């Protein structure tokens with residue numbers, strides 16, 4: 001295993017305040033019926049740069065979604081801090097948009113109206129023609145111009161997810177949070193949508209935190225891969241640097257020795273934790 005894959009951060013120590021997103025000494029626990037606490041996250045420290053694509057991988061139930069929801073402001077940390085651009089996160093905000101695995105579109109609105117609603121809510125200073133242009137631009141970005149006037153139940157799962165991504169991007173968040181965004185899609189659609197999201201990201205770089213179970217997806221899309229230990233009391237086991245420059249060519253990457261070394265390393269990490277559970 002090449003040492004270049006490893007980040008030199010010490011994951012159990014506070015991180016220097018240099019990142020765009022700064023997660024410091026983060027703990028999350030829930031009360032249990034017997035009066036104790038169930039510890040989900042135990043001292044998570046992570047910084048993410050403003051143009052960095054990070055994937056979070058770990059076994060089911062280790063706390064990946066909880067971590068993402070704390071960054072989104074949908075859950076509160078028990079202790080520790082999460083700052084975006086120097087500001088403490090306490091609640092949801094339009095500068096952090098979340099994309100869920102299950103599309104969460106409003107069924108009574110068309111594709112265009114679903115995106116427009118978010119734009120109206122957030123970009124209050126934009127005038128009507130600016131809003132129309134933002135919506136059209138984002139419809140085009142995810143190849144949905146032709147489907148703009150359809151309703152969610154008239155389009156496929158992959159198209160619905162593209163609406164969710166366009167809606168999130170249209171309000172120009174500083175950070176995109178994605179919880180298994182391709183998890184509900186068939187393999188072909190997933191591959192196409194991964195490419196589209198990566199194309200968009202390669203043009204408009206922004207901070208991205210994506211939860212996934214798919215090691216190939218994480219390597220293809222991200223700059224670093226955060227490997228979580230198993231819960232309860234999960235934390236960051238290792239962070240792998242993905243050594244391939246953007247824009248990425250999936251086939252070229254897959255033909256390289258480094259790709260397989262990185263992939264095997266991540267899978268072995270997950271296997272080790274999986275066997276611990278048995």
Ligand SMILES: Nc1ncnc2c1ncn2[C@@H]1O[C@H](COP(=O)(O)OP(=O)(O)OP(=O)(O)O)[C@@H](O)[C@H]1O
Nearest residue numbers: 030038040058059060061062063064065066067231
């Ligand atoms: N509101 C809650 N109250 C109590 N426990 C909770 C709550 N939300 C999550 N948990 C627990 O926290 C742990 C982590 O859940 P989380 O959904 O973050 O895991 P995950 O890694 O995203 O799982 P998966 O990969 O299966 O989606 C689980 O044991 C879960 O049962």
